[in-house]
Amino acid sequence: xxxxxxxxxxxxxxxxxxxxxxxLALYRDxxxxxxxxxxxxxxxxxxxxxxxxxxxxxSEVEAFAASDPYVLEGLVxxxxxxxxxxx
Numbered sequence: 001x002x003x004x005x006x007x008x009x010x011x012x013x014x015x016x017x018x019x020x021x022x023x024l025a026l027y028r029d030x031x032x033x034x035x036x037x038x039x040x041x042x043x044x045x046x047x048x049x050x051x052x053x054x055x056x057x058x059s060e061v062e063a064f065a066a067s068d069p070y071v072l073e074g075l076v077x078x079x080x081x082x083x084x085x086x087x
Contacts, residue, residue, distance in 0.1 A: 001037070001084040002061045006049040006076045013045060019069040026068055027051075035060065052084055 009015060016023070030036035030053075039051030053061050061081045070076050 001086060002053045002055060002058050003082050003084040004039075004049075004051040004053065004061050004065060005080050005082065006051075006065075006070070007078040008041075008046060008048055008070075009075050009077055012041075012047075012075060016070060016075055019073050019075070022069040026064070030064060036064070058083075 027036060027039065035053055035055050037052045037054050039049060042048045042050055051064075053064070055061060058081045065071050065076075065079055065081075068076070071079070
């Protein structure tokens, strides 16, 4: 398993609005396939996100991020993929 961490631009709530449906559609597609387990924004107001994947290779997580409208539209300032160990 792997975790994807995003850092967001300021005012993410307002700035994500035009891209939110496409972002959630991607999320749901990966969730339906069993590759994405859970995720969501971190902070109030949000400053980042955490998304957990059940995949064997971190390149799959990078593929998700590379196709995420939030990344493509410049709403994510930094991202990283880390192994996720469930205990």
